[in-house]
Structures are given as C-alpha cells and as structure tokens.
Amino acid sequence: MATPTFEEKLEKLETIVSQLEQGDRPLESALSDFQVGIGLVKDLQATLKDAEDTLAKVMDDDGNLTDLELTND
Structure with a gap:
C-alpha cells in the first residue's frame, strides 16, 4: 500500500473534522x-x-545552496 499523499491526508482530516462537527x-x-x-x-x-x-x-549563480531568510509577515 502506498503512503498517502499530503492532499489525501488533508482530505481525510477534513472528513474527520466534518464528522466530529456533526x-x-x-x-x-x-x-x-x-x-x-x-x-x-x-x-x-x-x-x-x-x-x-x-x-x-x-x-x-555558482550552483551553491544558500539559506534564504524567511520573514513572518
């Protein structure tokens, strides 16, 4: 059995939340x-x-990985 994708997990979570809300x-x-x-x-x-x-x-430009600073706006 294949590992569920992000989208499949999200859909399952949405289903669970909907059922619990009922x-x-x-x-x-x-x-x-x-x-x-x-x-x-x-x-x-x-x-x-x-x-x-x-x-x-x-x-x-030289193909080296560099860190990008993320901001939380």
Whole structure:
C-alpha cells in the first residue's frame, strides 16, 4: 500500500473534522477519530515544515545552496 499523499491526508482530516462537527457519533468513535485527526495534523505540519526548509534554500549563480531568510509577515 502506498503512503498517502499530503492532499489525501488533508482530505481525510477534513472528513474527520466534518464528522466530529456533526456531533452525532458515539463518544468512543469520536475519540478514536480525534486521535487519528491529531496524528494527521502532526504529519501534515511536518510535511509543511520540510517544504518550508526546502524552499528556504536557493541556489546562487555558482550552483551553491544558500539559506534564504524567511520573514513572518
């Protein structure tokens, strides 16, 4: 089985959130879904952090990697 893509994980998280917002699930199922959702959030955050780290490096004219300073505006 292939590892789910970022988009697939995000879609699964959105489904879980939607189901939890409806509030009609048994407590045990809701707690289980919540735990799965937390795991997905952590995976998605790690993927985004990796992407940010990759984008923070750029090649200079000589082909060398240089760090790009990111600002939080």
